[in-house]
Amino acid sequence: MWSTRHLGQRVRVLVYHKRHYRAPPPLLEDLTQRGFIQDVTRPDAFENALATKVQTIYAGVDPTAKSLHIGHLIPLMCLLHFQIRGHRIIPLIGGATGRVGDPSGRLVERQLADVKQVEDNVVNLTSSIQAFFKRAYLYAGSHVSLDSNVKPEPVVRSNLDWHGSFTLLDFLQAVGVHARVNTMLNRESVRARLTSQQGLSFTEFTYQLLQAYDFYYLHKHFGCSIQVGGSDQWGNIVAGLELIGKMDPSHPNQGPSNASGVYGFTTPLLTTSTGEKFGKSAGNAVWLDSSLTSIFDFYQYFLKVTDTDVGKYLRMFTFMSIKEINELVQEHMKEPEKRRAQLRLAAEVTEMVHLKQGVKQAETMTKLMFGSDYLDLKASDVISSFKGDPRLVICSTKDITGIPVTKLAATYGLVSSNSVSRTLVASRGLYLNNQAIQDAQYKITPSNLLDNKFVILRAGKDKMLILLASN
Incomplete structure (x- = not known):
């Protein structure tokens, strides 16, 4: 032995x-x-x-x-x-x-x-x-x-x-x-x-x-x-x-x-720094099949690993050289809040399982969910990334620009009702393209359309809705 x-x-x-x-x-x-x-x-x-x-x-x-x-x-x-x-x-x-x-x-x-x-x-x-x-x-x-x-x-x-x-x-x-x-x-x-x-x-x-x-x-x-x-x-x-x-x-x-x-x-039996068995999250496996675990959620799993675990995972689940991994981890520890090592880990493993297209899709979705600058987003990338996702809704330009944002949010399922939308506006918790809505009667204008085709509504930190104009 x-x-x-x-x-x-x-x-x-x-x-x-x-x-x-x-x-x-x-x-x-x-x-x-x-x-x-x-x-x-x-x-x-x-x-x-x-x-x-x-x-x-x-x-x-x-x-x-x-x-x-x-x-x-x-x-x-x-x-x-x-x-x-x-x-x-x-x-x-x-x-x-x-x-x-x-x-x-x-x-x-x-x-x-x-x-x-x-x-x-x-x-x-x-x-x-x-x-x-x-x-x-x-x-x-x-x-x-x-x-x-x-x-x-x-x-x-x-x-x-x-x-x-x-x-x-x-x-x-x-x-x-x-x-x-x-x-x-x-x-x-x-x-x-x-x-x-x-x-x-x-x-x-x-x-x-x-x-x-x-x-x-x-x-x-x-x-x-x-x-x-x-x-x-x-x-x-x-x-x-x-x-x-x-x-x-x-x-x-x-x-x-x-x-x-x-x-x-x-x-060896691989466990996280908290003692949990690798691959288990609240009893739910992270699947390699995108129909069971979305590419976005797969990417996010590795993006959220702890600083203690990230070096170990880079060595085991990527083909980066040991030298490059050590250098990356050292650089990461200087500014851990930037999560350089986790970003690289998530990209490498996602590419291995879902190819480069999957990485692009996950990064686009991450930017939409957690980013602050939407100006350079392209409609084609958004459509590709959210294909089959219920958060992407196709509707007419007339509806997008003719109905108040609060009603749009309720109509297309971002929130449960118009009153919830108005409450969010009052607490500055309803966002259009990452900007807080201040007027409950505000209507979207053509100038709000990103890439002239879509807008992003968000309720709070995590709930998001993309409205894509059909014409």
Whole structure:
């Protein structure tokens, strides 16, 4: 077992940044510097394997939801770092194991998943993962010199493909015969549950064998040599290495410490400076799917991270160099109120997930929501940014200029009634193009139209309405 140790200078790739190329550290060292490495088996042999031969690595995704959320970014970024350096990657969805439930890191048993829901989630997650890597690969190309032979969209697999036809008797004969119960009982995830009030079901107890067989199957059929998972997956990863050592003829009777050619490593559990699990906000996940979490809200999540967390997130979720990140954080701390580091983090991660167009959209919406100068806003950018958003309303120029602002605000849902509008005007809380309305009977004039096409009404700090003239 190993954590954060100096590694020799071996693998080199050219990375383009600010008009010059730089050679980053070897892959394992780079992942360590970025905070991805907690434990790894046989680090010296692992480093040598990465330097001398193309490897295949896999990471598992539980089909507990229909889309990826930002908590998935950690294993996905690990795979992406391997992919851009020419290694092969296998994102694996637990179409079979998702029906069982992993006891790792849990004090109570998961409720058994609905089979139809798991199947639907596998289909949706497959599309989500492919879309992520396609976009993230483009993003990485803005920082790293990419191999033109690497396919940006990996083949996503489901372990139901092999577990689905594996009968219980076959599984016991092929896998169960190699499992020692005393070893399985000593896994941390098992020990923790055995001492809990609820205990551990046989279904969950066998989970480690199912995942171990995943590693063996991928190793045998696809040449997979590496598994990465969260820190709570260490026992399952070791179980896979042990099973390969026992079932693969090329590793006869070998355990995880000396099985040749196969490796595993874990990433730390990422929490915020307040102790919350990364990706959770008041119990709500931040999704990578813009139909579940808007691009604006996705951008805002990273824009609002604390000064304590921003450096850590820049290292893990961007391809900026460590040197540039350190310089940016140092500059940021001189004037933290300007949030330079958070602005860069939000832009980088949003570009990776939603492309440059998504960054432009999020920045335009942020400017509209929180900016003070609207004069240079273009109608085309506003329309693109708020497409499908209920805050963008198309109406006639006659209505925009012929009805008092207070009535417009009530008619189009910015406030609940005309009386609320008038109360806001009295307290200087109703704004037209960021200027407080002082007359409840004021009507918009053509000179108020931004880019000659739209106006922005705001109630208080956060509620906004954009009225776009249709003619």
